[in-house]
Amino acid sequence: MSLHPAAMPLVSVLIPAFNHERFVQRCLDSVLEDPYPSKELIIIDDGSTDRTGERIADWVATHCMELPIEYVRRENRGIAATLNELVARASGEFLRPGASDDYLLPGGLDAQVRYLLAHPCRGAVIGDSVVVDQDGNKVHDSGMCDLHGANKALYRSDDGIRRAVISQWAIGGPVALIRKSALDTVDRWSEGLRIEDWDLFLRLAARDALGFIDVGVCAYRLHGTNLSKTRHTATRIVNLVESQHVALRRASLFGEPYRTLLHAQSHYIGAKISFLQRRLYPLVLHMVAYLWLIVVSKARPASTHPDVEAP
Template sequence: MADDAATQAPPLVSVLIPAFNHERFVQRCLDSVLEDAYPTKELIIIDDGSTDATGERIADWVATHCMELPIEYVRRQNRGIAATLNELVARASGEFLRPGASDDYLLPGGLDAQVRYLLAHPCKGAVIGDSVVVDRDGNKLHDSGMCGLHGANKELYRSDDGIRRAIISQWAIGGPVALIRKSALDTVDRWSEGLRIEDWDLFLRLAARDALGFIDVGVCAYRLHDSNLSKTRHAATRMVNLDESRHVALRRAGLFGEPYRTLLRAQSHYIGAKISFLQRRLCPLLLHLAAYLWLVVVSKARPTTTHPDGGAP
């Protein structure tokens, strides 16, 4: 008699693509879903009110490939990235969710590697991988988004304690690199609508429950191009994003036990120092830096405590 585990169909993965004004890149994104050999998947796409030819490019691609895998495609007015991701999740049937981005693309084998991790670690609600970084023409810029773009120490991501510290103090997730157990979103809620940088907020909530794992595998190509680079270079946009991040840090600190709660408070001051630097305000800059350094020292003296909800840290 054949072994049940060997004959059981792989779990369904819902690949979720929020698309907006990426007419040049979206076909490569969609092609990559077909190119990945993982056998049990569906593709759900929402065009979030694109004003270029993105919608037409997607419609042509869907018409060509609709017999090759289950596809659902929706076009509607713009509602923003978090609302679009939440709608994609609501439409998904898969046990596992793979959020993407219409200017990036999946790397072959990434889905299988992440599914295998979550099957082997049933206590984890999500797993993140690494990315390669490419330019607008697909030329490789970095072998590792985590290291090449953010200077991350991947060793931190090999333990729950390290993941919490890394997510809090050095956000180094380059591109859409997560596979999420759909049931995990029932525990920590979904993406917080109204946020511009919605992924840090979600991953903080997952890390607070030790629900986040890591595999050192490149699972997507993260594309740097004029639109996303301009967001990081524009000072006013950077200040808005930083201010939002500071409020997220303060709001989510209560989810953590010590010393992570104090580290998040420290991080809020570090972000405040960045804002003050961009504003060229010396006194607030020095005050934020002093508070940051003090809280980092205090965190090292804090005994490890349980989560406020009673779970293990």
Template sequence: MAALDVTPGLMPPLVSVLIPAFNHERYVLRCLDSVLEDSYPAKELIIIDDGSTDRTGARIADWVAAHCMDIPIEYVRREHRGIAATLNELAARANGEFLRPGASDDYLLPGGIGAQVRYLQEHPHKVAVIGDSMVVDGNGHKLHDSGMCDLHGADKSLYLTDDGIRRAVIRQWAIGGPVVLIRKCALDTADRWSEGLRIEDWDLFLRLAARNGLGFIDVHVCAYRLHASNVSRTRHKGARIANLAESRQVARFRAGLFKEPYRTLLRAQSHYIDAKISFLERRPWPLLRHLAAYLALALRARLPSVRQHAEGT
């Protein structure tokens, strides 16, 4: 990977690494260590313990005491407010030109920050850039080389054009882990995380894709950890239905941001989500009705077949 180009005598732009932490005492130290392991020279670390009930807060405090001279650090402990509210507070506290949201159970991979900074410097019209992730288990053992391809079955070639990114973000949410670098100026205006959502990132990336603000680099920028407490991968039927219902609401609410054919794609996706809910609830007639609506809208928007879509989901 090429080194970051820095004009002699000038520091590269400041990156604020944002860590929302909640009940990850087993993983949080690996997360924090990875911030130091990345060689990008101009970064700060901002951490909020979002009301953890285990020893997450104590472990962070010990780490901060040991490394407070290595990197600028701000650490806050407070009551639980949820992931979106915590991310918004972290962004408000940040001083950097670029924001690198993390997760206290995942960790950064060396070189990722520099690669993403380079992309945004070279593409000033882009608001954010995503990369790929490596997938590990609770013990840190590698499960998959690519979170996008191996975990979600994504077609990376779609992410090489604005049209492809819009279609990919709408049809198949394949972003595994904290893989985005965002310009802080975007969040200073309108594109903050929507508070109250359980899974907040799809909503944000839909808004970014709608304005052609999202780019992609085929670089592994983080390790995404799969473990029993992942909110988005729960096997609990009630939780899965709640997550899907939230996604359906996001799809319907954000459809108006897109022009055609992407508006129709998102309407089709909302019916596909409804079909999944009906399947889990064992309601065959609503399932068939939503699949029919999905197929009609998908054909109108010239999507691939339902079978191809299902295979990639």
């Protein structure tokens, strides 16, 4: 699709920042460096207790004449509430949620915008990431394949995307470009959740609103404080319990066999919880239920549309 730069739709790059004083400048520099011509930058420091806020303020003072920037610093309200506030402040047709420890790769915005312009039925498109360490050294070429062991072929059809989002969610880093109007259809991020992205993408996948391009659109940084990579057992259990509740809550959005697959996934998550708690009997029960539901899902005829929808 060929468009004059002046005709390219506005992209709102949304950065929720929290305690990333070491990484946030690289994140903000990458927004400036990306050649996509029509963009605005909105940043909320979500109550950082280190020097993240000062680093952002210094950067904004230096670069405020180079692109439209809005910067808000306030008390901590959590990632989902911060993302929702960023969306409310955004003027763009397309939204690019980021993370203050990761950074954009040049050309990613352009590729994702062109995909959504060419596929008006899609509410969002995800890409891949490269994985870097805390010093910016490349660790993996593909976050999806090398970090999460995903089969990218799954993401090339609606059926595959639904299956991947349900059972092999392999998104490393903030790799989505979202049509702002899509959030009017599926609501925004569910406040109170710690791992909020799976819940949103389940809702998008249930409506066949999610697309994929095999392009590296961001660098996902691995370091000691990644929420999704924590090794702290109690925190992992809390995250898994939350994921199990999300699976059960969103199952009714899907028709078969995907609804049964989500129930199977809830038992698989339950098995992980039991393993971390060293409870052998519940682990075995969850695994038996998981395997049985996988078999049942294969016998159920496909039905894209559910009978009821969860609130």
